[in-house]
Amino acid sequence: MAEGKAGGVALVTGAGDPGGMGAAVARRFAKDGMAVGILDLNGGGAEAVAAEIRAAGGRAIGLAADVSDRAQVRAAVARLRTELGPVHVLVNNAAIEGWCAFEALTDEQWDAQMAVNLKGAFIATQEALPDMQAAGWGRIINISALGGQTGGVMDMTHYNASKGGMIAMTRSLAVGLGRQGITVNSVSPGFIDTPMARRAIEEDLFPMPWTDILAMYPIPRLGKAEDIAAACAFFASEEAGYITAQLLGVNGGATF
Numbered sequence: 575m576a577e578g579k580a581g582g583v584a585l586v587t588g589a590g591d592p593g594g595m596g597a598a599v600a601r602r603f604a605k606d607g608m609a610v611g612i613l614d615l616n617g618g619g620a621e622a623v624a625a626e627i628r629a630a631g632g633r634a635i636g637l638a639a640d641v642s643d644r645a646q647v648r649a650a651v652a653r654l655r656t657e658l659g660p661v662h663v664l665v666n667n668a669a670i671e672g673w674c675a676f677e678a679l680t681d682e683q684w685d686a687q688m689a690v691n692l693k694g695a696f697i698a699t700q701e702a703l704p705d706m707q708a709a710g711w712g713r714i715i716n717i718s719a720l721g722g723q724t725g726g727v728m729d730m731t732h733y734n735a736s737k738g739g740m741i742a743m744t745r746s747l748a749v750g751l752g753r754q755g756i757t758v759n760s761v762s763p764g765f766i767d768t769p770m771a772r773r774a775i776e777e778d779l780f781p782m783p784w785t786d787i788l789a790m791y792p793i794p795r796l797g798k799a800e801d802i803a804a805a806c807a808f809f810a811s812e813e814a815g816y817i818t819a820q821l822l823g824v825n826g827g828a829t830f
């Protein structure tokens with residue numbers, strides 16, 4: 575079984591919703607022996623997920639921060655360092671979804687996607703990186719999206735552009751960090767059963783019935799947050815030390 579750096583410390587952003595991928599990643603990392611910083615805009619949610627992990631015997635703290643705000647992320651990472659230790663593994667998972675016809679997109683909508691999804695990953699990575707460099711060991715995992723690879727469905731140009739940016743950032747960052755013992759990879763989810771996907775289903779935002787989309791997938795069902803956690807656990811593991819600059823689709827074989 576792949577195990578993360580046993581005894582190491584991980585920071586997972588956007589992990590404050592118990593039904594989201596970030597929380598599933600955090601639970602899995604804790605089970606694999608890591609201490610986990612649960613960072614989220616929703617500080618109460620982050621603390622609740624951390625408390626759940628502690629109740630199950632793991633080590634975790636909740637950190638309230640907006641990933642797009644440098645000072646807040648810096649303070650959160652400093653607290654994590656003080657309370658649990660320096661960061662070895664970072665999962666850039668926090669994101670907001672966006673649906674809007676391209677012609678109607680406002681500057682504000684565009685900027686919000688870039689600020690949270692792409693700049694948030696840039697900020698968190700820059701703030702956690704010195705710890706990994708000092709240790710000569712690190713794992714950075716960026717949660718992108720199938721739509722960032724393929725174009726996805728209509729009306730998500732701004733979201734998909736931010737996710738395509740994360741894929742390029744993954745590869746570009748890996749170039750310089752490989753010789754420092756730090757790998758950078760991306761997990762690209764397809765259609766995963768989380769609060770984000772459920773919001774889109776409930777608001778009927780897809781161009782066709784969502785069940786028809788699923789029916790076209792080689793594995794015709796929604797993915798689970800735990801499927802994403804398993805991929806992150808592998809990239810975080812000792813065994814994945816020669817794997818960097820890669821993109822792993824966890825999408826049931828979907829190609830659109």
Ligand SMILES: NC(=O)c1ccc[n+]([C@@H]2O[C@H](COP(=O)([O-])OP(=O)(O)OC[C@H]3O[C@@H](n4cnc5c(N)ncnc54)[C@H](O)[C@@H]3O)[C@@H](O)[C@H]2O)c1
Nearest residue numbers: 588591594595615640641667668669719765766768769770
């Ligand atoms: N669910 C899917 O089908 C799907 C598909 C492709 C990619 N993804 C990606 O997977 C990741 C996880 O998605 P999810 O479905 O679990 O989403 P979610 O909406 O269920 O959870 C996202 C979490 O991020 C937090 N967050 C939002 N803005 C933040 C900010 N500025 N600072 C800190 N935290 C913030 C939210 O509070 C929430 O807890 C995201 O990067 C998303 O884009 C999801």
